[in-house]
Amino acid sequence: MSVLLDEQFVNLDFLFDEGPSREVDSLSFLYNNKALLKSSITKISNGILNNPLIIKDKKVLIKPNWVMHNRYEEDKICLCTHESFILAAIEVVLEQSPSVVIVGDAPIQGCNWDLLLTESFKAKIQELILKYSIPIQLKDFRRVTFSPEKNNPKKGKAPISEYIIFDLEEKSYLESISSSDKNVFRVNNYAPERLAESHKKGIHKYCLTKEVFDADIVISLPKVKTHQKTGITCALKNLVGVNGDKDYLPHHRFGGTDFGGDCYPGKNILRLSCEYLLDMANRRQGTKSYKSFVMAANILWRLSRPANTHSLSGGWYGNNTTWRMVLDLNRIAIYGKSDGTISENPQRMLYSLCDGIVAGQGEGPLFPKPLPLGVISFTNDSSLNDICMASLMGFDYRKIPLLFHSGYNSILCNSKIILESRQVEIEDLKKYSIRANPPKGWENYL
DSSP: OOOSOOOOOEEEEEEESSSSSSSHHHHHHHHHHHHHHHHHHHHSSTTTOOOHHHHTTTTTEEEEEOSSOSSSSSSHHHTOOOHHHHHHHHHHHHTTTEEEEEEEEEETTOOOHHHOOOOOHHHHHHHHOOOOOHOOOEEEEOOOOOTTTTTTTTTTTTTTGGEEEEEOOSSSSSSGOSSSSSSOOOOOSOOOHHHHHHTTTTTEEEETTHHHHSSEEEEEEEEEETTTTTTTEEEEEEEEBBBGGGOOOEEEESSSSTTTTSSSSSHHHHHHHHHHHHHHHHHHTSSTTHHHHHHHHHHHHTOOOOTTTOTOOOOOOOOSSSSHHHHHHHHHHHHHHHTTTTTTSSSSSSEEEEEEEEEEEEEEEEEEEOOOOEEEESSOHHHHHHHHHHTTOOOGGGOOOHHTTTTTTHHSSSSSEETTEEEOOOOGGGOOOOOOOOOGGGGTTT
């Protein structure tokens, strides 16, 4: 689902020399070099982010990948878009005199916002506000938060009036796997009945923050990582964070593939029982019985002797739901109108500036390990960008459903991949690739 523009492109900049410099320690040190980050961002931004004719007096939305607060030391470099990268991108934009900059995301429901945004980051934001006399707003787009450990659901954090509900109806990518008489879709830590109200045959609703539709320019700042449900996460997947309520976000379907679902392959009564127990737990969030149901589900799960492709969250290559939801959201973000309808023509330009200096591999997006990828990219075509990132991680992009169904053949035939000011082909990127460890559910597939 690629937007038809006069010229679709991705500009790549490698920040390493062949040899020892392509290591996690040396690449992570680059985040301390603000001048280098700004110079690289300016170089690849194609005369857009550093162009006052485009930015001046405009409302700019910057959407990082703020999936979760740091829990481990290495999270600082591979979990979220690095805060130094965000600050450098903001300053490049501020130098073109926008009217206001909004920086926001909807991290997972268990993310602690106060831990996500460090005191150092907030202090530097204030310095930029004073230096440029331009307001910068930091926004949490979530309507619901919930920590499974604390069992403390908090709903209605923001009024529904701050969001726009879109219903793609039969045009949703999810329509072909939907049912009118069964509650099939699931997302972890949410009661299934709420999701059934948003997604069933002929109804496919999403809840997007109004900031996307109020902004003149939208700049996505993804972190390049592997992803348990979609193989990789980058420009396409990053737009999930403009949806403010996961009651509108199907992540997998109930049951194994032999039961008609896509949570895991085959069928297993113990695993199916685990899913039922988790449903009962999620209906009881905030009550004393919640943790008892979760504990029972975990015991049964261990007794089922799961393999790598078995996951209670649909974390494997056979997940046939999440990629559809991602492509739906990309369509809305580009073609959606502020009245909740979908136009036949693009309504806004969406740019992605991707942080792959130190990427994430393994059990991303929440438990990645550092990968010395050493690249940043700028694009007006999310699908093209992610095909390039998958190739640089040593993956066959044709085996990743999210990329396969984005129409990779036409994208590669009608787009430009620019490396160091010269046009290259997708095959040319192989010599720069570094083998990333895929998530366990994709190990023998990618």
